[in-house]
Amino acid sequence: MKYYTVDILTPSKIIAKAIPAESLLIPTVRGQINVLENHTHIVTKLATGILTVFGGPDYADRNFLLSSGVCKILENKVIILANTAEESTEVNVERAKLSLQNAEDRLKNTEGLSIEEVDHYVQKAERARLRIQLAEFTRSH
Incomplete structure (x- = not known):
């Protein structure tokens, strides 16, 4: 092999x-x-x-x-x-959930944010969702 x-x-x-x-x-x-x-x-x-x-x-x-x-x-x-x-195995689910909530809260009102800042929060939310998904998959297997 x-x-x-x-x-x-x-x-x-x-x-x-x-x-x-x-x-x-x-x-x-x-x-x-x-x-x-x-x-x-x-x-x-x-x-x-x-x-x-x-x-x-x-x-x-x-x-x-x-x-x-x-x-x-x-x-x-x-x-x-x-x-x-x-x-x-290193993912901290509670921290990922908090990060997701913070990013989503920030994206609820994008007034005053630059395009780069909006993109930053979108990426932050995406990473947090993936962390949560990865941790839940690992725990179930």
Whole structure:
């Protein structure tokens, strides 16, 4: 069985190093891609979403929340350079719910907000929803 190794890095820390993966589901700006054995070499922009690393029969599956960045696939190595990333087991659900509520409250009245500020709160709400979804999925499995 051929495995990829996956590194997940952010500007502030290494999230995961050399994770074995039989396959991956990666959120990109053009949609989700499935990386299987002998995948073509690519460099692509990441979208905010959930990265799933399938360990196959030998290793546990792992899920990570990513917010934008770049993915590079070369030979049997996948490098994820994300603006932010966290593993599903690290999600603080209460903090995510509070963040979602704050973002939604701020978006109820956008008067006085610039386009950039509105976009910031929309992205913040999206990340919080994904964190909650990821944590609930992890708990149910």
